[in-house]
Amino acid sequence: MAKKKGFIEEFKEFALRGNVMDMAVGVIIGGAFSNITKSLTEDILSPILGIFGGANFDSLTFSFQALNGGEVVLNYGKFITAVINFLIMAFVVFCLLKAINRLMSIGKKPEEPKAPTTKICPYCKSEIPIDATRCPHCTSELE
Known part of the structure; x- marks a missing residue:
């Protein structure tokens, strides 16, 4: 206790x-x-x-x-x-x-932009993870 x-x-x-x-x-x-x-x-x-x-x-x-x-x-x-x-x-x-x-x-370095983690599907224009090979929204195969 x-x-x-x-x-x-x-x-x-x-x-x-x-x-x-x-x-x-x-x-x-x-x-x-x-x-x-x-x-x-x-x-x-x-x-x-x-x-x-x-x-x-x-x-x-x-x-x-x-x-x-x-x-x-x-x-x-x-x-x-x-x-x-x-x-x-x-x-x-x-x-x-x-x-x-x-x-x-003064003396501070500007922050570098972060690498993108998402991309836009060329077919349905939805935002998807950068390493996706198929769009989860329209199921199109991506290059």
Whole structure:
């Protein structure tokens, strides 16, 4: 009779599995990279865009009276800024990954095409194995 694993042992086996640890490292590095890209967009790129466009969307609001007499303020300018920051961040990450992929491909030999494993029957135009001497579809003898 096989010994049953305890709950703690099963969890430890799951948590220490390679792909779970890789995912955890990716999340941690992704969080740190998010801070870098956020700083890049907010501290460097947005001010440069502000020089050319002269627009600061953070101060754009829309306010109205609520039914209970209070005031409701929609900060749609901050949303516009968040969308612009996302687009800039996505573009920067795209360019970075494109450069990394280009660097990784330097020195790699292109893959040679594989030898064909099938051919087309000249009579019924069905795809058949390359070494077939008779077509399984139309039963024609092949050269």
